[in-house]
Amino acid sequence: MENWQKQAQKILEESLAVKKAFWEKQKGNILRSAEEILRALKAGGKLLIFGNGGSAADAQHMAAEFVNRFRLERLPLPAIALTTDTSILTAIANDYDFSQVFSKQVKALGHPGDVALGISTSGNSENVLQGLATARELGLFTIGLTGGDGGKMPSYADLVITVPSRETPRIQEAHIFYIHLVCELVEEAYFAS
Numbered sequence: 001m002e003n004w005q006k007q008a009q010k011i012l013e014e015s016l017a018v019k020k021a022f023w024e025k026q027k028g029n030i031l032r033s034a035e036e037i038l039r040a041l042k043a044g045g046k047l048l049i050f051g052n053g054g055s056a057a058d059a060q061h062m063a064a065e066f067v068n069r070f071r072l073e074r075l076p077l078p079a080i081a082l083t084t085d086t087s088i089l090t091a092i093a094n095d096y097d098f099s100q101v102f103s104k105q106v107k108a109l110g111h112p113g114d115v116a117l118g119i120s121t122s123g124n125s126e127n128v129l130q131g132l133a134t135a136r137e138l139g140l141f142t143i144g145l146t147g148g149d150g151g152k153m154p155s156y157a158d159l160v161i162t163v164p165s166r167e168t169p170r171i172q173e174a175h176i177f178y179i180h181l182v183c184e185l186v187e188e189a190y191f192a193s
């Protein structure tokens with residue numbers, strides 16, 4: 001138990017330090033991404049979000065904040081997580097390839113002016129990279145939310161937001177901070193003006 005306390009304290013301190021460094025190093029890109037999402041929503045566009053595992057959960061979490069509400073009582077905003085429809089996901093993975101599960105949905109749903117947000121802690125998940133590549137081809141603004149050295153993301157996204165850590169859980173904790181921050185900024189700017 002005493003060891004657990006020490007371990008937990010260390011993890012907490014690492015998590016706080018990573019979030020702080022993330023903000024310090026990436027604030028320009030973070031705010032720019034919020035501006036792009038606000039611009040797209042104000043122009044009648046939407047946000048498409050995708051990732052694997054914990055990042056799939058993050059995609060759904062973010063879409064729910066936009067479609068339902070965040071901190072304000074307001075009209076729903078259009079955001080779709082491409083991680084939720086098991087029929088679509090299994091049909092594409094079964095008939096084509098798992099690497100296409102997001103790109104095919106982007107092709108079906110994306111329009112120029114929309115924003116695609118691909119989340120990958122390694123920056124190397126093929127399905128996320130293909131989703132971003134297709135989004136770019138179609139004229140969506142593409143954002144890569146990643147960690148470490150960003151992996152291959154910089155070749156696939158217009159804007160890459162990188163958490164400065166090599167630890168997947170710490171990266172994901174900073175991703176959730178990013179998601180809540182962007183929801184709050186965009187919601188206030190959209191409905192306060």
Ligand SMILES: O=C(CO)[C@@H](O)[C@H](O)[C@H](O)[C@H](O)COP(=O)(O)O
Binds near residue numbers: 128
């Ligand atoms: O949540 C976690 C680890 O904390 C896992 O589910 C993790 O998201 C999965 O291993 C993903 O497949 C990792 O993919 P990526 O972040 O490198 O794109």
Ligand SMILES: [Zn+2]
Binds near residue numbers: 169172
């Ligand atoms: Zn996780």
